[in-house]
Amino acid sequence: MAKMEILQGTLDMLILNALKLGPNHGLGVSRRIQQITRGAFEVGPGSLFPALHRLEDQGWLVSRWGESENNRRAKYYQLTAAGKRQLQAEAESWEHISLVITRALRAT
Amino acid sequence: MAKMEILQGTLDMLILNALKLGPNHGLGVSRRIQQITRGAFEVGPGSLFPALHRLEDQGWLVSRWGESENNRRAKYYQLTAAGKRQLQAEAESWEHISLVITRALRAT
DNA sequence: ATACGCTATATCGAGTGTCGATATGAGAGA
DNA sequence: TCTCTCATATCGACACTCGATATAGCGTAT
Numbered sequence: 001m002a003k004m005e006i007l008q009g010t011l012d013m014l015i016l017n018a019l020k021l022g023p024n025h026g027l028g029v030s031r032r033i034q035q036i037t038r039g040a041f042e043v044g045p046g047s048l049f050p051a052l053h054r055l056e057d058q059g060w061l062v063s064r065w066g067e068s069e070n071n072r073r074a075k076y077y078q079l080t081a082a083g084k085r086q087l088q089a090e091a092e093s094w095e096h097i098s099l100v101i102t103r104a105l106r107a108t
Numbered sequence: 109m110a111k112m113e114i115l116q117g118t119l120d121m122l123i124l125n126a127l128k129l130g131p132n133h134g135l136g137v138s139r140r141i142q143q144i145t146r147g148a149f150e151v152g153p154g155s156l157f158p159a160l161h162r163l164e165d166q167g168w169l170v171s172r173w174g175e176s177e178n179n180r181r182a183k184y185y186q187l188t189a190a191g192k193r194q195l196q197a198e199a200e201s202w203e204h205i206s207l208v209i210t211r212a213l214r215a216t
Numbered sequence: 217a218t219a220c221g222c223t224a225t226a227t228c229g230a231g232t233g234t235c236g237a238t239a240t241g242a243g244a245g246a
Numbered sequence: 247t248c249t250c251t252c253a254t255a256t257c258g259a260c261a262c263t264c265g266a267t268a269t270a271g272c273g274t275a276t
Contacts, residue, residue, distance in 0.1 A: 001150040005263060007115040008233060010209065017213055027253060034109075036212040040205060042109040046235050049255060054233095072243060072252050091213045097148060098206040101118065104144040105125055105199045113234060116262060135224060154264050157226060162262095179272065180223050 002097060011043065011051050013094065016060060016079060016087040025066070025074035026052055052077060060086050110205060119151065119159050121202065124168060124187065124195040133174070133182035134160055160185060168194050 018024065018032040029052070030043045055061045060083030068074035079087070126132065126140040137160070138151045163169045168191030176182035187195070 002148055003150065003263075004119045004155060005232090007118050008263085010115050011112045011234085014209070014212065021216075025253075026255095033212075036215060037208045040110055040208045042111060044111075044235065045254075046237080046256085047112060047233080050233080053255090068252075070243080070252070073241085074253060094209065094213060098210060100145045100148040101122070101202065102206060104122065104141075105202060107144060108129075111235075113261085116234080119263085133224075134226095152264065153225075154227085154266080155262080158262080161226095176223075178223065181271065182224060 002093075006093065006097065009090065010094075011047060012055055013087065013090040014041070014043075015048075015051055015055060016083055016090070019061070019077060019079045020084070020087060023076045023078040025068055025076050028068070028074075029077065055083070058086075059083070110201075114201065114205065117198065118202075119155060120163060121195065121198040122149070122151075123156075123159055123163060124191055124198070127169070127185060127187045128192070128195060131184045131186040133176055133184050136176070136182075137185065163191070166194075167191070 014033050014037075015029055018029045018036065024032060026045075026048055030045075030048050033041055033043055052061065052063075056063055056077070060080055061077045062080055063075045063077050066074060066076045122141050122145075123137055126137045126144065132140060134153075134156055138153075138156050141149055141151055160169065160171075164171055164185070168188055169185045170188055171183045171185050174182060174184045
């Protein structure tokens with residue numbers, strides 16, 4: 001019996017998902033989300049960075065300062081083991097919930 | 109390029125959807141959502157009634173006082189033409205967005 | 217009669233998330 | 247140096263969800 005709240009966690013899930021293939025920095029995560037969703041989703045910095053800090057506070061990401069492809073200083077985020085488990089759990093929950101909603105909308 | 113905000117409108121969409129087969133009162137809508145989603149979603153009064161009032165304010169529902177099946181006074185909500193169009197639009201948007209997210213999660 | 221329980225609508229405050237705008241800093245290139 | 251761009255960060259406004267609580271009416275049992 002899910003609440004509607006879980007849909008608010010979708011951005012967090014997409015961020016974890018964008019990091020599952022390897023570490024990346026903030027704006028890189030944003031770009032990767034846009035790529036993977038074929039431009040369907042756009043994440044501005046006002047949503048992105050609070051989300052990254054949330055996820056790090058919860059122990060699902062760790063960060064370290066490094067250099068971006070263009071020699072800019074950038075903070076690289078990486079999934080932790082707990083983050084991978086969290087992504088797995090959220091992905092399964094999403095599969096279930098999205099299917100249920102889609103069926104509800106299609107039902108006569 | 110959708111924002112994450114649209115996912116917050118999912119409850120509104122489910123309410124409109126619950127009314128597409130005919131008018132119903134508040135708690136009836138809540139029960140119908142629970143039925144249609146096979147118990148996957150639970151909507152408490154603290155989320156339900158603000159949502160109903162939102163939708164009425166936007167002209168997507170109209171209400172009239174009546175009597176429930178058990179002779180209780182109840183406010184019946186009904187989709188307007190604009191509400192049907194809105195439901196249609198939101199359902200199409202949902203189909204697209206949910207597919208995109210599901211594909212993103214499944215992608216290697 | 218009256219006390220209780222159920223249905224039904226409604227509202228409140230706390231917590232949270234998203235967004236646009238803005239700020240800060242640092243490297244690249246002219 | 248001056249400017250542009252990348253990159254991180256924060257702020258306040260706004261909206262939504264939620265649990266808890268309030269109000270009211272009807273039915274039923276005591």
